[in-house]
Amino acid sequence: MTEDVRFSRPLMTMADAARHLGIPQQTFHRWARGYPRGGPLIHVADSDSIRQATVPFIAMAEAWVLEGLRKAGVRPTRIRPALNQLQREFGREYVLVSQSLATDGISVLWDFARTEAGAGLIEGGSGQVVMREIVQDYLKYVGFGADDYPNYLALKPFEPSKVAIDPYRSSGQxxxxxxxxxxxxxxxxxxxxxxxxxVAEEHGIGIDAVRAAARVLLGRAA
Known part of the structure; x- marks a missing residue:
């Protein structure tokens, strides 16, 4: 797996990855570096500098789906044992980006949350059907290759402009x-x-696309 650029080539820093995905930077950093009671939740490279690119494509996809789980009521601070359970059930390491997550995976998480080991995993007001629907919606932004691993990620924060990451084109940018x-x-x-x-004329794109770039990456209007 390490020779596949989806897994091995860092595309951007954690701060930039968070901006592109619309996730708070502190949240993304916790997912990448782990919580006191558990290790990292997404696969990023080690680095001595926060300014160095450490986030490969697969981690972008993982973080996007993890955000969907968080929106659905799953507590990331409690999810590490649940991910271990999913890895055992699915027989694969990158379970957050499994196409089965929104169906079989939600059932596994739901059942695990009812055990002593999974206590506190899911917020009390969450329902299994709603969780599944939210995760399915997030997975709509992820394209999968013939090997069932992601090979395309559309970036929702830029909507209505269409921005995407293809790890095999434009160096994954x-x-x-x-x-x-x-x-x-x-x-x-x-x-x-x-x-x-x-800027729009220079690049041959619409003014709305330029405004989307300013809003998401610069945090201001253009």
């Missing part, structure tokens, strides 16, 4: 769908003080 224009290049021009209309 997020691009505007159908153009190949890197979102980071658009944001860089804006950050340098260029007018939005000029």
């Amino acid at each position: 997020p691009v505007f769908f159908g153009t190949g224009v890197r979102v980071a290049n658009v944001a860089a021009m804006l950050k340098a003080g260029e007018e939005a209309a000029v």
Whole structure:
């Protein structure tokens, strides 16, 4: 698995990954580095610097689905033993990005939460059907290859503009769908003080796409 760029090639820092996914940076960092009672929940590379790219494509997909589970009422601080259980059930390490997670996986999590080991995993008001629906919605943004592992990730925070990551194209950097224009290049021009209309013309994209890059990556309007 280590020779596959989806798993082995870091694409961005944890801060940048969090911005692209619309996840609080502190939350993403906890998922990547682990909690006091458990290890990391997503697969990132080790680094001595927070400015170094450590997040491969597979970790982006994992974090996106983990965010779906969090929205559905699963407590990430309690999920490590549950992931171990899912790994045993599915027989694979990267269980967060299994296509079966929204069906069989939710049932496993639900049953595990009713055991002593899984106490506190799921918030009291959550229901199994609603959890499944939320996770299925998040998985709609993930494309899967013939090996059943993700090979495409659409980035919801940029909507209605369409931005996606294909680990085999543009060195795995997020691009505007159908153009190949890197979102980071658009944001860089804006950050340098260029007018939005000029940036749009330079890259051959719509003004709404430019505004999406500013909103998500720069945290401001363009």
